[in-house]
Amino acid sequence: MITRLPADYFVEARRPRPLSRHLILHVLLVALKNLLGFALVMLGIVLLFLPGQGLLMSIVGLTVMNYPGKFRIERWLVLRPHVLPALNWLRRRYGKPPFADP
Secondary structure, three states, X not given: OHHHOOOOOOOOOOOOOOOOOOHHHHHHHHHHHHHHHHHHHHXXXXXXXXXXXXXXXXXXXXXXXXXXXXXXXXXXXXXXXXXXXXXXXXXXXXXXXOOOOO
């Protein structure tokens, strides 16, 4: 997921809203994406008590979903020491340009 983001993803303080020509298709895809994210979070909670990667599954589910304040949390995490260099190392490993400094 990190390698698919554009290099200037964290530069702007707010993420621009995508304009869609097909409103119904856009709403349907967002709803399906959020449903998938919710299912992953619920599976992660179950896996906390069973053998498995429960915390990791919950984090992936939260990453997939759309909710208010998500981009602000992402920017806050990227601004922590050692996070941006680690993300840029991963992007270099897969031949992608590094993220621009926020």
